Amino acid sequence: MSHTVTLLIEPLPADVDDIDPDSTFHAVAPSAPALRVAELSTQRGDGIFETIAVVDGHAQEVGPHLERLRASARITDLPEPNLEQWRRAIHRAVGELPAQGEYSVKIVLSRGIEGGPTPTAWLMGFPSADHRAAREHGIRAVTLDRGYDHGAAERAPWLLLGAKTLSYAVNMAALREAKRRGADDAIFVSSDGYVLEGPTSSVVMRIGDEVATPAATGQILPGTTQRSLFSHLVDAGSTATERDIRAEELARADAVWLVSSVRLAVPVVELDGRPVPFDAAETAAFNAYLLSPRD
Structure with a gap:
């Protein structure tokens, strides 16, 4: 076969x-x-x-x-x-x-x-590529200015920010820039300081007992895997919210992940050259769920 x-x-x-x-x-x-x-x-x-x-x-x-x-x-x-x-x-x-x-x-x-x-x-x-090492040991990421502010999607719907289009040249350029800076991946932020998404992933963070992700208000692509994970967390009694997140809040998070359909939940262990706490048990639990059959 x-x-x-x-x-x-x-x-x-x-x-x-x-x-x-x-x-x-x-x-x-x-x-x-x-x-x-x-x-x-x-x-x-x-x-x-x-x-x-x-x-x-x-x-x-x-x-x-x-x-x-x-x-x-x-x-x-x-x-x-x-x-x-x-x-x-x-x-x-x-x-x-x-x-x-x-x-x-x-x-x-x-x-x-x-x-x-x-x-x-x-x-x-x-x-699929083998993503086990990234899931188990984490990646380094840098924040990159996406070049427009948090309200751009509403003012300029022709930017197609909420659609998953074939126009991925900017996304690939961001990944190359991340590698030039000694990192593995990137996290886009708006020009006025709000966290958006990764070039091929949703951004998830934990501060205290809250797990949060940027709200999909047309500014970013709604994450299918992120939403499945959040539904699972809420069902288990955890606090999981979609809301605006400032870049400085991400910088002090207790844990950060990049979540996508194929790579699943990949922990960020370094952000802009600074270490990020790595919760191995929580990451393993996320990926155990994401590897289970989901409809």
Whole structure:
């Protein structure tokens, strides 16, 4: 069985429910050419995506990821995706991946060929990188100014700050800058001093008994994994809140994590060159939950 699965998808309108979605998937070899040179929207980053973790044959948080895909489509003026079609495509891909280990399924919807009638869509399932060392020992992070203030999303919705788009050049540049500064990852802050998110993650901190994350008010991408973790913590009787967080508050936190679908909860052990307390037991508990089957 191949460890990589690629499906091209003919997107169905959101309201279609009487057509077998399975007939709209076309498997292609991972090494085969699949996208056309005329796919200018993909080259420009004019599309949206989600990356779903697969743990021991179980796709994690499929529903929340698809709902976020739909929200991203709305923000970017893409046609609303048919979520049942995507759900079946994900199920098929997971069924072709090994039943043990950690994998990822990336789903992509772009505007398609310029002037064309329909978007372009595809899915790829592949082995995840090994993140165990980062989960167990932590990473170093630096804060980077994102270049606009805390109210930018409301004033300038065309920045698409709440959508998960293919435009990741800035995110990758931030990671390169972090490495130039001797760190492993970055945390964006607004120009007026509010904590936002990581280039590929949500920021979570603990001060005392409160676990907190920046509020997803359109300024940042809502975190599916972070929200699942917070729901779990609240069910267990902990205080978990989404609120505004100042950069100076993050600097004095009792613990900090970067949380994402595939890497899960990675503790930050150094922030801007200063040590951050590392709670190994709490981190292990977070990741034990995040590695369990979650719908």
